[in-house]
């Protein structure tokens with residue numbers, strides 16, 4: 001009879017499969033995260049939003065490495081509440097577009113193509129779900145593919 005592969009063993013296998021297929025490892029995640037936030041902090045649109053909220057960058061960067069390790073490699077290292085952290089932010093579609101443009105540029109610079117595609121696909125999905133949540137918190141129910149724009153919604 002074939003053994004049922006569950007729990008930690010299944011996670012190990014998934015992780016090994018993703019690492020082998022994409023070349024992603026914790027070192028690549030750390031380069032991506034650190035490279036991305038260098039761009040974010042210099043950015044005219046996003047920089048001030050982070051600067052106003054993050055005093056000590058090192059814990060945030062460590063948290064983001066754990067997040068991407070969980071998202072990209074299924075390691076389960078991240079335990080947090082990203083939606084709750086983003087709901088109060090003064091952001092809309094323009095901020096998410098900028099965030100993704102910087103993330104995608106960093107992934108292109110740092111990762112081989114399979115890894116880049118793996119990160120970017122997940123970043124786009126999570127960004128869309130955060131934007132949907134933020135719109136909802138501002139009383140706007142987005143239709144499929146619709147974007148959240150505060151000026152049009154009149155909800156600044």
Ligand code: HEM
Pocket residue numbers: 046049050053054063064067079080081082085086089091092095096099122123126127130
């Ligand atoms: C509009 C673009 C975005 C802005 C301005 C933004 C800003 C921020 C800020 C200021 C924090 C710190 C919050 C706090 O500690 O109080 C944060 C945390 C975080 N962000 Fe974003 N973010 C954006 C998009 C994204 C996207 C697209 C992702 C994921 C793909 C993401 C993932 C996270 C995670 C995982 C945390 C840590 C939450 C925790 O402490 O557990 N963010 N973000």
